[in-house]
Amino acid sequence: MALPLLREIIVEQITPTKIVEYLNAKSLQQGPLVMNLLGLDRLQYKALKMFEEAIGRDMLKYKFPYGLYFLSDIKDYRGKLIIISDKSHLPEFFRKKDKKPNVKESQLLAKIELKKLKISTAPSRENLKKIDNGATVYKELYLNSQEGNFLEYIHEKLMKKVR
């Protein structure tokens, strides 16, 4: 059993078969994964597009139980993938020294494996839809609150002028 630590995959080829290989479900179950696109230079946009297509609508499946990150120097990306420009932005929690677990640690790892299995079935289509819809409603609430703040600001200013 491998420790759930951050691992890195250096993306060198962006053929459809290779992309599917990179997104191997087993490696995503082990721990958080970083796809290093920096070596692709100008092909980084294309690579992100291909990853987006391969992930498709199951985006949240790649967030539970562990996240999928893309290391890239693209600044103006507007998509659902998590892009980081530097490895220091990765979650500190999963950055530990890899070592062979002892007996006690192995027991804990076995428990973790069971929980991972349970979670891997949790992001069902229904649940993913709920989270996606929830996120849309939260965004709507945020935008409406912003508008409310703006309107209140104008109203307050006008009231001061009228008085």
Add this chain to the structure above:
Amino acid sequence: MTNKKDIADDDLKGFEELLQDNKDQKFMQAPQKNKKQKEAESGLELITFLEEESIRLDKLVDFFDHKIDKSFAQTQQLVENQKAQNAKIRESILEILSQNQSPLLKSLGEIFDHHFKNIQD
């Protein structure tokens, strides 16, 4: 009457030499950890990490099993409330702006007066 400085100096009598000897040394140096201690600490670090990870996964399981339905239940209602409140404020703003002596009409009047008076002249 003796002042505080004299008392302090008197208290240190006999220790001057010792203090002088230790002046250049660092006070209370941390004990050097040997290899065994370091290994024990890193072992604890890994166990702590695994325990925390286990708790994190428990919370995720709980979220998917129980909390997911409750989490977004009230949000739609909050959006509706916010929309109603925004509409109310918008109405109030329009009411203020449509009054004869409203700041908007005053400013527009000033702009028109300035522009058209120049043209008439």
